[in-house]
Amino acid sequence: MIEIRGLRKTYRSRKGSVAAVDGVDLRVGEGEVFGVLGQSGAGKSTLLRCVNMLERPDAGTVSVGGLEMTRLRRGQLRLARHGIGMIHQHFALLSSRTVAGNVAFALEVTGAPRAGRKQRVAELLEMVGLTGRAEAYPAQLSGGQKQRVGIARALAARPKVLLSDEATSALDPETTESILRLLHDLNQRLGLTILLITHEMTVVKRICTSAAVMRDGRFVESGTITELLRTPGSELARGLFPLDGPTEVAGATVVDVTVSGPEAEAPIIAELARRFASDVRILGGSVERLAATRAGRWRIALPGAPDDNREALKFLSERGVVS
Amino acid sequence: MTWSEVFELLTGGLQETVWMVGVSALLTAVGGLLVGVLLVLTDAGRLRPLNVVLGAIVNVGRSLPFIILLVAVIPFTRAVVGTTIGTDAAIVPLTIGAIPFFARIVESALREVPPDVVAAATAMGATRRQIVGKVLLREALPALVAGLTITVIALVGYSAMAGVVGGGGLGDLAIRYGYQRFETEVMIATVVALVVFVQLVQMVGDFLVRRLSHR
Ligand SMILES: Nc1ncnc2c1ncn2[C@@H]1O[C@H](COP(=O)(O)OP(=O)(O)O)[C@@H](O)[C@H]1O
Ligand SMILES: [Mg+2]
Numbered sequence: 164m165i166e167i168r169g170l171r172k173t174y175r176s177r178k179g180s181v182a183a184v185d186g187v188d189l190r191v192g193e194g195e196v197f198g199v200l201g202q203s204g205a206g207k208s209t210l211l212r213c214v215n216m217l218e219r220p221d222a223g224t225v226s227v228g229g230l231e232m233t234r235l236r237r238g239q240l241r242l243a244r245h246g247i248g249m250i251h252q253h254f255a256l257l258s259s260r261t262v263a264g265n266v267a268f269a270l271e272v273t274g275a276p277r278a279g280r281k282q283r284v285a286e287l288l289e290m291v292g293l294t295g296r297a298e299a300y301p302a303q304l305s306g307g308q309k310q311r312v313g314i315a316r317a318l319a320a321r322p323k324v325l326l327s328d329e330a331t332s333a334l335d336p337e338t339t340e341s342i343l344r345l346l347h348d349l350n351q352r353l354g355l356t357i358l359l360i361t362h363e364m365t366v367v368k369r370i371c372t373s374a375a376v377m378r379d380g381r382f383v384e385s386g387t388i389t390e391l392l393r394t395p396g397s398e399l400a401r402g403l404f405p406l407d408g409p410t411e412v413a414g415a416t417v418v419d420v421t422v423s424g425p426e427a428e429a430p431i432i433a434e435l436a437r438r439f440a441s442d443v444r445i446l447g448g449s450v451e452r453l454a455a456t457r458a459g460r461w462r463i464a465l466p467g468a469p470d471d472n473r474e475a476l477k478f479l480s481e482r483g484v485v486s
Numbered sequence: 487m488t489w490s491e492v493f494e495l496l497t498g499g500l501q502e503t504v505w506m507v508g509v510s511a512l513l514t515a516v517g518g519l520l521v522g523v524l525l526v527l528t529d530a531g532r533l534r535p536l537n538v539v540l541g542a543i544v545n546v547g548r549s550l551p552f553i554i555l556l557v558a559v560i561p562f563t564r565a566v567v568g569t570t571i572g573t574d575a576a577i578v579p580l581t582i583g584a585i586p587f588f589a590r591i592v593e594s595a596l597r598e599v600p601p602d603v604v605a606a607a608t609a610m611g612a613t614r615r616q617i618v619g620k621v622l623l624r625e626a627l628p629a630l631v632a633g634l635t636i637t638v639i640a641l642v643g644y645s646a647m648a649g650v651v652g653g654g655g656l657g658d659l660a661i662r663y664g665y666q667r668f669e670t671e672v673m674i675a676t677v678v679a680l681v682v683f684v685q686l687v688q689m690v691g692d693f694l695v696r697r698l699s700h701r
Contacts, residue, residue, distance in 0.1 A: 215609050244611035255606035258701050259624050268620065272612045300700040320610075 164324060164356040165191040165214060170223035172209050183209040184220070185380030191373070193323075196350055196357040196454065198367040200399065201377035207360035210377070211328050214358065215247045216240055228323055245273045248317030252329035254309040256301040262288065262312050263297040269319035287315040291345060307338035314345065318353075325349075327359035331366060343369045347454060364402045372455040374399055388455040392423040395486050403453070404460035408446025415464040416472050417446065422483030423458035431482050432461065439475035442466045492671050495659055500679055503655035506573045506648065507641045510580035514641070515634055517585040522592025523618060547586030552644050555583050556651060576653035580644050584637055591633035595626040628699040635691025639684050646680070656680055 167189040174181045183206040191197040201207050212218040214225055216232050225232045230243055256265050266284045275283065288294050291311040301309055310330060317325060327346070331339040347370045349355050359366065367374045367388075375385035376398050384397060391399045400421055410417055422431060427450050436443045448461030465472045479485045521544065528537035550558070556579045560570050563578040599622055607621045623630070646657025656676050664673025 212605075217605055217609060241611040241613065244609060247609070249606065249609040251602055251606060253600075253602055255600065255602040257603065257621065257625060259627065259698075268607075269610050271620070272607070272610045272616060302701050316610075326609075 164193045164195070164228060165189065165197075165358055166224075166226045167210075167214070168224045170210065170213055170225065171221045172206075172213055172218055173221055182206075182380050184213065187223075187377075187380070187382055189375065189382070189385070191356055191358050193356055194350065194354045195373055196347075196359070196371050198371035198374040199358070199360045199377050199382075200362065200364065200367055200374060200402075201360070202362055205377045206380040207362075207377055208328055211326050211358065211360050214326055215244055215249060245320040246322045247324045247326060248320070248322040249326040250310065250313045250317050250328070250330045252332050254301070254306075254313045254333075256309060256312055256316075258301055261298050261300055262293060262304070265301070265312050266315050266319055269316045273320045275320075283319070287319060290318070290349075291315045305338070306334050307341060310334065310338075310342050311345070314342075314349070318349070318355075323356060325355050325357045327357060327361075329361055330359065332361065332363065336365075339363075339365065340369070346370055367399070368403055368451070368453055370454045388453055388458075389423050392421055392456075392458050393484055395484055400460070400484075404449065404451070404458070406447045406460065406462045408448075408462040410462075412444075412446070412464045415444070415466050416469045416476075417462060417464050418476065418479070419460065419462050419486050420448075420479050420483055421458065421460045421486075423456050425457075426482050427457040427459040429482075431459075431479075432463065435463075435475060435478060439465075439472070439478065443475075487669055487671060489671070492669075492675050495663065495672060496656075496675050496679055499654070499656045499659040499676065500683070502573045502658075503642065503645055503683070506576050506580060506645045506653065506655055507638060510577045510584060510641055510645075511634070511638045513577070513581045514584040514588050514637060517581065518588030518592050518637070519623075519630075521585060521589035522596060523622070525589065525593045526596045526622070527614075527618070544586040544589055547582065548590065550583075552579070552583050553647055555579055556648065571652040573654040576645065576648035576651075576655075580641055580648060583644055584641055587640060588633065588637045591637065592626075592630060595629035595633055596622045598629060599625045628695045628701075631691060631698060632695050635688060635695075638687050638691075642680065642684055642687070656683075 167187060170184050170187045172184040174183055187210055199207050199210065209218055213220045214227065220233060227243065227247060232243060235243055257268060260268060263284050266287050267280055270280045270283060288297055291314050293308065293311050293315065296304065296308060301312065331342050334342060343366060346357060350357055361367065371388060373387045374391065375382045384391065384399060391397045394400065406419055432443065432445060444464040446462040446464055448459065450457065450459035465475055476485060521540065525537060525540055528534060528540065559579050559582055563570050563575050566578055567575045569575050603625065604617060604621060607617050645653065645655050649655055649658030649661050656679055660673055660676040663669040664676060
């Protein structure tokens with residue numbers, strides 16, 4: 164649905180130039196939720212804004228729904244943009260319009276016939292759970308409600324793709340949960356393809372099927388969540404399941420085990436204890452439900468040196484990732 | 487001079503002031519909006535040279551003291567109105583003086599609209615015309631009305647100076663009767679009328695801003 168190749172964008176100023184996006188390749192399949200995780204300044208917003216040409220890339224190609232965005236003329240670009248919704252960290256609503264007016268704005272922009280607008284607005288407000296707040300002004304809404312307006316507005320033209328620029332970063336954890344649930348729901352119900360950027364691991368955990376870590380304008384790792392969990396040393400895997408037990412135990416071998424999919428439910432540690440090391444200790448870990456899969460990650464201590472545990476380690480490697 | 491004579495002078499002068507200020511405010515609103523929008527639209531991109539030229543013209547207009555502008559545009563006034571004396575003639579320099587003033591207010595009001603909001607509209611596929619009309623001007627409306635209120639009050643002040651060149655109005659009264667003939671009652675009455683008028687303008691402006699603002 165979204166395909167990016169060799170994308171580069173450099174900002175030049177008197178103080179020098181910043182390669183905000185420095186060679187990014189990215190593929191988001193239809194119905195996928197792709198999360199780009201990175202710290203502030205990594206180039207995430209720039210990357211996202213290059214998808215709908217709010218920023219013109221210096222090099223590379225961006226295609227959305229098979230349409231090569233960099234080649235479109237102004238009028239064509241406007242039409243293409245109708246098919247790409249966007250939501251923003253600070254909501255970016257029109258303060259002068261009511262909730263209904265904000266959603267109607269999106270319909271006016273796309274030239275939807277006047278007659279059907281009112282009904283479509285009501286439909287959209289229902290979809291995001293804001294029926295009854297139609298006549299309120301943004302200033303009278305909570306952050307979560309404002310983002311719901313943002314989402315309703317973004318979906319007005321029935322886009323196939325939704326771009327989300329830190330949509331939950333200005334919200335408290337509970338509201339974040341509810342917005343993520345809504346996005347997940349829309350993804351499932353409408354088959355909406357979502358490309359989101361965030362600096363919060365929770366977001367990736369809750370709704371992403373694929374993810375990338377971005378740093379200094381580049382992806383340092385990228386793939387489906389399941390793949391990443393199977394990749395030894397993956398930063399994302401580590402971030403999704405922070406382990407806080409001791410990394411060394413006298414007279415024992417400490418290893419981190421990551422399993423995903425059906426294996427996460429299997430009594431792996433019990434089996435390990437039964438077959439190899441009856442004194443295996445769990446130092447930390449958990450099993451969690453991710454959007455794409457279930458996964459478990461533990462830090463365990465096996466009595467004895469690594470050499471004494473060769474069989475046990477082999478058993479674990481067959482089930483998941485050991486590091 | 488009896489109070490009823492003073493009153494008659496006053497209503498005449500007030501009418502003239504209201505006419506001068508009203509018409510020039512209307513023309514200024516249109517002209518200032520146009521120039522202000524142009525200043526914002528040409529700020530970046532290919533039209534940047536136009537921005538520089540326009541900005542320079544506006545700055546020249548802003549830096550001339552009104553009393554000098556009043557005299558400097560006399561030939562132009564004659565060409566437009568046919569005369570250089572009277573309230574209609576005064577409208578020309580008033581408008582020319584106020585447009586740059588209001589244009590800068592418009593420019594800064596439009597810049598106060600969060601870039602995020604403009605980006606959101608662009609991302610939705612809005613045309614430039616929709617962005618100017620439905621986003622920039624509409625979002626800035628309370629600030630524009632507040633700015634127009636300031637401009638109208640400045641125009642009241644300028645219009646009093648127009649009295650110097652026979653422009654009529656309250657300023658004219660104050661100079662001819664209060665200053666030149668020592669008619670203290672007229673002077674006091676004019677001052678009171680001006681104060682009340684300005685207060686009224688400010689109150690109406692504040693009321694409208696409150697009604698329009700939903701921030
Ligand atoms: N319009 C701009 N002009 C100049 N530099 C910019 C601009 N936008 C972003 N940058 C720079 O590009 C880098 C990446 O910014 P951004 O894409 O906003 O990162 P993120 O969204 O990950 O925080 C930063 O160093 C930032 O300062
Ligand atoms: Mg950002």
